[in-house]
Amino acid sequence: MNEIKLKIGELQITTKHGLMLVIEGLSSCIGLAVYDKRAKMAGMAHIVLPSSSISNEKDINEEFGKYADTAVPGILERMLSLGSKKEDLIIKIAGGTSMLSLENEDNPLNIGERNIIAVKKAINSLGLHITKADVGGYKKRTLKLNVINGAFYIKTIGQEEIEF
Amino acid sequence: MPENITEILNNASKVKHNFYTAIKVSQMLDDFNVNITNLSKVISADYALTATILKHCNSAQYSFARKITTINDAISVIGFKILKTIIFTIVTKASFMEEISGYGMMKGDLWKNSISCAVYSKYIAGLINYDDPDQAFTAGLLKDIGKTMLNDYVKKHFKQIMDLCINEKIAFSDAEEKIIGYSHSQIGGLVAEKWKFPKILIDTIKYHHNPEEAENNDCEDLDLIRIVHISDSISSMMGHGIGLDSLMYNVDASCFKKLGLKSKSENIESLISEMVNLNPEISLLNSSI
Ligand SMILES: [Fe+2]
Numbered sequence: 001m002n003e004i005k006l007k008i009g010e011l012q013i014t015t016k017h018g019l020m021l022v023i024e025g026l027s028s029c030i031g032l033a034v035y036d037k038r039a040k041m042a043g044m045a046h047i048v049l050p051s052s053s054i055s056n057e058k059d060i061n062e063e064f065g066k067y068a069d070t071a072v073p074g075i076l077e078r079m080l081s082l083g084s085k086k087e088d089l090i091i092k093i094a095g096g097t098s099m100l101s102l103e104n105e106d107n108p109l110n111i112g113e114r115n116i117i118a119v120k121k122a123i124n125s126l127g128l129h130i131t132k133a134d135v136g137g138y139k140k141r142t143l144k145l146n147v148i149n150g151a152f153y154i155k156t157i158g159q160e161e162i163e164f
Numbered sequence: 165m166p167e168n169i170t171e172i173l174n175n176a177s178k179v180k181h182n183f184y185t186a187i188k189v190s191q192m193l194d195d196f197n198v199n200i201t202n203l204s205k206v207i208s209a210d211y212a213l214t215a216t217i218l219k220h221c222n223s224a225q226y227s228f229a230r231k232i233t234t235i236n237d238a239i240s241v242i243g244f245k246i247l248k249t250i251i252f253t254i255v256t257k258a259s260f261m262e263e264i265s266g267y268g269m270m271k272g273d274l275w276k277n278s279i280s281c282a283v284y285s286k287y288i289a290g291l292i293n294y295d296d297p298d299q300a301f302t303a304g305l306l307k308d309i310g311k312t313m314l315n316d317y318v319k320k321h322f323k324q325i326m327d328l329c330i331n332e333k334i335a336f337s338d339a340e341e342k343i344i345g346y347s348h349s350q351i352g353g354l355v356a357e358k359w360k361f362p363k364i365l366i367d368t369i370k371y372h373h374n375p376e377e378a379e380n381n382d383c384e385d386l387d388l389i390r391i392v393h394i395s396d397s398i399s400s401m402m403g404h405g406i407g408l409d410s411l412m413y414n415v416d417a418s419c420f421k422k423l424g425l426k427s428k429s430e431n432i433e434s435l436i437s438e439m440v441n442l443n444p445e446i447s448l449l450n451s452s453i
Contacts, residue, residue, distance in 0.1 A: 008402065008440050027403030027411065048402070054434045066437065099397060100335060101414035108429040109415050111401055111436065138411040140403055158268055158408055 001146075006031075011045040011065030011074055013082075017148040024142045026095035028112035030068070030119050030135070031143035033092050034075055035150035036084040042147040043075040049111065050118030068115060072122035086128060092152050092164060093119055094143045096135040112136065134164065166345025167317050169354075175313040176355045179259045185210045186255040187359050193244055194362065204235045207251070216254045216453065217247070223452035249298045253282070253453055256305050264311055266319030268408030274312070276405030276450075278305050283446050284395035284439050292423050294387055303368040304392050310352025310369065317344045322408075329412045336412040337373045349373055368392050375416050390419035398439055404446075 003020045006012060008029065012021055021044040023031040034043040045065050052067035064070035079089065096116040102109050116135050123130055134141065134154055143164075144153040155161035180187075188206055192198050208214050214235060221232040221242060232238050239247055260275040267274075285304030289297035311318075318325065321343045328339040337347035346354075353370030361369075364385040371378035375393045378386055393416060400410040420427035425435070 008443055025403035025406065027406060028401040029403060048440055049433050049437060051433070054430050054437060063437075066440070097401075097411055099400065099411050099413060099415050100329070100333065107417070108427055108432050109397070109401075109417055111433070114429070139408070140406050140410070157406075 003144075006044055006046040008046055009048055009063060009066035011043075011071055013041065013043040013075060013078055014147055015039065015041045019147045021145045021147065022142065023144075026141045026143060027097050028095070028115060030093055030095040030115045031141070032071065032075060032119060033094075033143055033145040033152060034079060035090045035145060035152075036079060036088050037090060037150050038088045039082075039084055040148065040150070041079060041082065041084060042145050042150070043079055044143075044145055045071040045075055047071045047115060047119060050114040068118035068122050072119060073126065076123070076126050076128060089128060090131045090150060090152075091123060091128060092132045092134075092143075093130055094134045094141050094154055094164070097137055097139065097141075100138065132164065166343075169346065172313060172317065172344075172346065172351060173354065173358070175316070176358070179309070179312050179355075180359065182255045182258045183359065185213055186251045187361075189251055190248060190362075191360060193248055198244075200236070200239060204239065207235045213251065213254060217250055220250055220254075220452045225448060225452050245298055249302055250453075252302050253279070253305060253449075256309075257453055259309075259312055262312070264315050264407065266315040266317070266322060267311055267410075269311075269405065273405035273407060274308060277399055277407075277410070278308060278405075279450055280399040280402070280404035280443075280446055281305070281307060281392065281395045283442050283449065284398055285391050287439060287442060288391045288395055288423070288425075292387070292391075292425065294391065299364065300388060300391050303365055303388055304395050306352075306356070306365060307369055307372040307392055307396060308348060308352065309355065310348035310350070313355060314340065314344065314346070314348045314351050318348075318409075326408070326412075335373055335414050336409040339412075347373075364388055372396055373413050375419055387423060390416075390423050394419050394423070394425075398436060402436070402440060 001020050003022045005022045023046045030047040032045045047068050048066045050068045052070045064074045096112040098112045140157040142155040152164040153161050154164035192203050221238045263271045264274045282301045282305035286297045286301040289300035325339045325343050329336050337349050340347040349370050353366050356366040356369050367383040368389050371389050372392050375389045378389045397415040400406050
């Protein structure tokens with residue numbers, strides 16, 4: 001099985017069987033993994049920040065995997081335009097950790113919490129909902145999605161990998 | 165029951181072996197009357213180190229017109245200051261690549277975390293016109309040197325330390341101190357002192373999780389400590405080689421203002437956006453060392 005490891009800010013949509021989409025070392029970033037069970041199409045994004053409003057115009061085309069408000073439509077709208085039906089999409093997210101002192105949602109450094117909120121909002125605004133989420137806390141996670149069968153896996157640091 | 169400090173510091177001897185040339189070079193360079201021939205001799209005596217320095221100087225990082233074949237050559241094209249940074253980077257990699265299992269760090273994690281923090285530190289140093297961005301790089305690189313020495317003890321007491329963190333909401337380093345008697349920052353600081361590192365490096369290692377405490381403790385360069393503190397926190401948030409402890413620390417948000425950086429949500433997000441754009445640079449640096 002070939003693993004495609006998504007770097008920070010990277011986004012992938014694929015139907016190539018024999019591939020496993022992987023995001024290693026999710027901390028305050030969010031891994032968004034989407035699967036269309038009918039078309040056997042998989043999408044994944046390694047989202048860093050909640051909003052592209054802080055990015056300058058010029059970069060936005062290259063960097064749309066980096067922000068929740070561009071990466072979420074970047075995957076979901078794209079998959080819908082490629083023929084996916086809303087009811088066939090399985091949407092899972094992981095990540096969004098905080099540091100010990102940052103739990104307060106209003107803390108400007110609490111990127112993790114703001115990422116979780118922004119990703120949920122962007123998904124809901126497309127009339128879709130999250131199937132499953134493993135977010136928050138203080139632990140690093142690795143997220144995987146097998147393109148051939150839509151099996152999702154999560155590995156939390158210090159624990160065994162489990163199906164997700 | 166606190167552990168014995170002499171025993172902990174004995175663990176430093178293995179790391180010291182890797183750092184031997186770096187310490188010596190660093191001391192020679194701190195001497196204004198440094199003799200280039202002697203300096204080259206000291207470095208050249210370490211074959212592995214010399215080979216890596218030359219490989220790095222001939223990498224895409226620099227693309228000099230001609231091939232750099234000797235340490236003398238290297239000194240003449242990159243200068244002492246950068247050479248010192250390179251040497252520290254090479255010897256740090258040799259020690260930090262190992263698995264640091266007490267902290268849940270796999271092979272390569274501590275290195276990945278440290279090199280990211282180093283690049284981010286240099287970047288923030290540049291942003292605020294800090295006078296020595298290369299020093300910031302080295303400080304960011306070495307902040308967790310104490311983890312390599314405290315590893316076995318953290319492993320032994322891990323559950324107790326983590327329980328204390330969670331139950332009392334205290335930082336992992338504070339819990340280390342309560343259970344083992346010393347934190348990785350304190351051990352790192354002690355070792356750096358023993359090895360006669362410059363005082364500002366010792367202070368940064370010692371206070372990288374507690375910049376506020378540094379203000380009450382006669383530290384020459386509070387800005388460097390703040391730079392590394394912020395860079396360390398952002399490296400952890402970005403997940404660069406993090407372990408079980410990495411998110412169990414406080415972030416002192418006042419460091420932003422004290423460094424003259426804006427600290428509203430959008431400012432911090434912009435900063436992070438710029439910092440993650442440095443990730444390809446981190447990979448390039450990593451492959452040339
Ligand atoms: Fe640390």
